[in-house]
Amino acid sequence: MLEVRDLSVSYGKHRALDGASLKTGRGEIVVILGANGAGKTTLLKAMCGICEGRVGGSVQMGGEELLGLAPDRIVETGIALVPEGRGVFGDLTVEENLTLGAYAKRARDEEAGNLERVLTLFPKLGERRRQTVRTMSGGEQQMVAIGRAMMSNPQVLALDEPSLGLSPLLCKELFQSLAAVRKAGLGILLVEQNAKQSLAIADRGYLLENGEIVHEDSAEKLASDPAVQKAYLGAAAGAAAPKAAAASTKPVPPRAPTPAAAPRPAAGPSPSDIAAAALKGVGAAPRPAPAPKPAAAPAPATTPVPQAAPTPRPAPTPAPSGSAPDLSALVSRAAAMSSRRPAQGANGGAQSRLPTRPATPAPPAPPPRPALPEMPRPDAGSSADRLKAALEEIEAAARRAETYRPAPHTRDTRR
Numbered sequence: 001m002l003e004v005r006d007l008s009v010s011y012g013k014h015r016a017l018d019g020a021s022l023k024t025g026r027g028e029i030v031v032i033l034g035a036n037g038a039g040k041t042t043l044l045k046a047m048c049g050i051c052e053g054r055v056g057g058s059v060q061m062g063g064e065e066l067l068g069l070a071p072d073r074i075v076e077t078g079i080a081l082v083p084e085g086r087g088v089f090g091d092l093t094v095e096e097n098l099t100l101g102a103y104a105k106r107a108r109d110e111e112a113g114n115l116e117r118v119l120t121l122f123p124k125l126g127e128r129r130r131q132t133v134r135t136m137s138g139g140e141q142q143m144v145a146i147g148r149a150m151m152s153n154p155q156v157l158a159l160d161e162p163s164l165g166l167s168p169l170l171c172k173e174l175f176q177s178l179a180a181v182r183k184a185g186l187g188i189l190l191v192e193q194n195a196k197q198s199l200a201i202a203d204r205g206y207l208l209e210n211g212e213i214v215h216e217d218s219a220e221k222l223a224s225d226p227a228v229q230k231a232y233l234g235a236a237a238g239a240a241a242p243k244a245a246a247a248s249t250k251p252v253p254p255r256a257p258t259p260a261a262a263p264r265p266a267a268g269p270s271p272s273d274i275a276a277a278a279l280k281g282v283g284a285a286p287r288p289a290p291a292p293k294p295a296a297a298p299a300p301a302t303t304p305v306p307q308a309a310p311t312p313r314p315a316p317t318p319a320p321s322g323s324a325p326d327l328s329a330l331v332s333r334a335a336a337m338s339s340r341r342p343a344q345g346a347n348g349g350a351q352s353r354l355p356t357r358p359a360t361p362a363p364p365a366p367p368p369r370p371a372l373p374e375m376p377r378p379d380a381g382s383s384a385d386r387l388k389a390a391l392e393e394i395e396a397a398a399r400r401a402e403t404y405r406p407a408p409h410t411r412d413t414r415r
């Protein structure tokens with residue numbers, strides 16, 4: 001059904017993907033495992049026509065060549081992308097987000113049937129139909145994102161690290177849902193860091209290292225392969241975050257630094273700054289916004305603007321009940337919301353992909369939040385890595401506070 005042949009992507013001089021070939025069939029779950037920076041997101045973005053780099057090779061869906069097609073045309077061929085960071089519209093309700101997914105022409109006539117299918121697969125979404133999405137848990141938001149992608153009536157669902165930032169329990173639920181999606185006859189291409197659970201539901205898998213597919217096998221064989229276990233499952237099964245254990249199944253030369261890599265700040269922030277940033281880093285959206293990457297290309301119709309859910313999460317606020325949302329009005333609202341917000345996440349900038357219908361008047365934008373200091377970012381983007389980095393910073397701050405002595409000229413006013 002989906003066939004990728006010799007796909008390569010370069011960002012300037014940086015070769016991020018090098019001759020990758022893979023297939024996904026009907027009713028098949030195919031997982032792509034790879035360390036940070038291996039090129040997984042690049043692969044999905046190139047397939048869906050939203051990659052900023054120079055793309056070469058071939059991507060075919062049912063024999064039709066997709067390279068060179070506009071992203072919305074690619075959606076019409078039956079691929080739906082669930083981007084990393086979900087890309088849900090936080091200010092819209094569950095039902096409105098789902099309805100937006102039916103914007104593809106191939107889906108419009110079957111909107112009611114697809115909605116029923118999604119609500120059968122994710123009964124929780126039916127119960128929360130009128131809940132504003134930003135008030136939902138990470139797992140529930142992920143279900144909205146998957147449900148919305150399914151509303152475009154796809155044959156292949158491509159998911160970019162859907163389990164990122166989810167608790168073990170929610171991960172389990174998510175992977176069970178994906179297995180159910182497969183039963184509905186869809187092909188699933190799953191980019192994951194959670195090797196253990198993704199291999200448990202997958203049929204086949206590919207290992208991507210430094211932009212190259214270095215191994216392909218059945219999921220069962222991959223899960224029991226010692227090299228895979230060492231690289232992606234951690235020495236003690238499930239101990240460390242698989243992404244952080246970026247061991248290689250073959251000798252891999254060190255990566256060339258990404259051209260636009262952001263320099264670490266020279267001076268250290270104050271302890272209170274560090275604590276605030278640490279809290280932000282741990283409690284915020286699953287992945288920090290990728291500062292080094294330039295403005296992202298537009299995303300397809302099924303991947304609107306990613307938005308981080310604001311914290312703290314307010315109590316659920318059901319949207320006013322009424323008739324089913326009108327698709328055009330929704331698109332206008334979504335476009336209006338997108339255009340007054342800066343894009344976030346790896347797939348940011350998706351607002352320009354939305355149809356340019358006249359937007360309904362939008363309420364004034366809220367005042368910008370005071371910027372917190374930049375957290376030093378470890379290579380790995382997993383929550384475990386960010387947590388570790390945050391804790392290290394807090395420890396360093398505590399050590400600095402212990403040795404802190406006031407300057408000699410400071411007058412003691414207590415006397």
Ligand SMILES: Nc1ncnc2c1ncn2[C@@H]1O[C@H](COP(=O)(O)OP(=O)(O)OP(=O)(O)O)[C@@H](O)[C@H]1O
Nearest residue numbers: 011016035036037038039040041042052258293294
């Ligand atoms: N728009 C861009 N411009 C320049 N370099 C980029 C761009 N997007 C990605 N890269 C680089 O290409 C390489 C592959 O990135 P990609 O995001 O595909 O990796 P990944 O395997 O998805 O990583 P992660 O698991 O951390 O998300 C990295 O070195 C990254 O820095």
